[in-house]
Amino acid sequence: MFLIKYCLQPGLMAGVLALWYFYRDTVWIYPVVVLSVQLLLGALEYKWPARPDWVHDAPDKFMLIAIFISMYVFGGAIAAPIYVETVNPLLSQMRASMGLDFWPDHWPILVQVLLAFFMSEFIWYWFHRAEHRWGWVWRITGHGSHHAFKKLGAIHAGANHPLEILLVLSLPTAIVELLFGAGLAIGGSTLLLLTLAFIAHSNLDLNTKVIGWLFTTNRYHIHHHSAVFEESNTNYGCAAIVWDRVFKTFRDAATVETGIGPTQPSLWEIFIMPYREPKDIETAPVTD
Numbered sequence: 001m002f003l004i005k006y007c008l009q010p011g012l013m014a015g016v017l018a019l020w021y022f023y024r025d026t027v028w029i030y031p032v033v034v035l036s037v038q039l040l041l042g043a044l045e046y047k048w049p050a051r052p053d054w055v056h057d058a059p060d061k062f063m064l065i066a067i068f069i070s071m072y073v074f075g076g077a078i079a080a081p082i083y084v085e086t087v088n089p090l091l092s093q094m095r096a097s098m099g100l101d102f103w104p105d106h107w108p109i110l111v112q113v114l115l116a117f118f119m120s121e122f123i124w125y126w127f128h129r130a131e132h133r134w135g136w137v138w139r140i141t142g143h144g145s146h147h148a149f150k151k152l153g154a155i156h157a158g159a160n161h162p163l164e165i166l167l168v169l170s171l172p173t174a175i176v177e178l179l180f181g182a183g184l185a186i187g188g189s190t191l192l193l194l195t196l197a198f199i200a201h202s203n204l205d206l207n208t209k210v211i212g213w214l215f216t217t218n219r220y221h222i223h224h225h226s227a228v229f230e231e232s233n234t235n236y237g238c239a240a241i242v243w244d245r246v247f248k249t250f251r252d253a254a255t256v257e258t259g260i261g262p263t264q265p266s267l268w269e270i271f272i273m274p275y276r277e278p279k280d281i282e283t284a285p286v287t288d
């Protein structure tokens with residue numbers, strides 16, 4: 001499908017940014033964009049999957065939808081209030097005391113969005129690299145849970161452990177918004193980031209040329225989910241690939257198999273991974 005391969009990723013990026021630009025004062029833009037992009041990608045994956053054997057049967061799909069919704073509810077109802085009470089005031093205080101008043105408020109808003117996006121991805125790159133470098137970080141953040149799935153799709157962008165949402169995934173955006181003072185631009189940056197993360201996990205045949213210089217495509221991110229340890233230690237950027245190019249962790253190669261070992265653990269085993277890892281795990285870093 002020519003349209004999907006060449007137009008889907010740039011079209012969605014431009015469409016989401018345009019929607020945010022015109023409706024950025026409304027709160028509904030965020031759930032509407034998340035749901036719409038997920039529904040679109042899910043429908044395309046069902047009709048034109050890159051790997052037909054990765055299409056989920058109905059029970060698996062319902063389970064993944066339940067996990068996706070649970071994680072977003074957890075993020076909004078638990079992680080966000082915790083941040084409002086603890087992390088956010090701390091970051092604001094640090095910004096005031098360190099005098100970090102350099103955010104370019106006078107720049108065009110879409111340029112500010114891109115600046116916030118690449119700054120946030122820079123921080124995520126190092127957090128993510130740390131998760132794969134040190135066994136204790138991998139364990140305490142539950143990052144292995146996200147890597148446990150053998151068949152990927154757009155919906156897996158929401159298949160993370162609650163600990164990872166709380167400790168890692170929410171932090172880069174908070175830092176850029178409050179420590180560096182991105183303010184309004186953080187809304188557009190977050191929507192762009194989520195859209196690209198959904199695309200990065202999608203089971204679709206997408207072009208990587210040109211767009212893949214700066215932004216992550218699913219070919220790159222699926223390689224990060226490889227069941228081969230060395231291959232999983234590449235392509236840490238879920239939305240921006242440029243930092244992998246800068247810091248020499250970029251790899252453009254096909255992926256045979258994803259997951260953390262030969263089999264996919266049960267949902268319960270995936271949930272308790274911070275406490276106990278499955279025995280046949282192959283991609284976890286060694287605990288120092």
Ligand SMILES: [Zn+2]
Nearest residue numbers: 128132143224
């Ligand atoms: Zn990872």
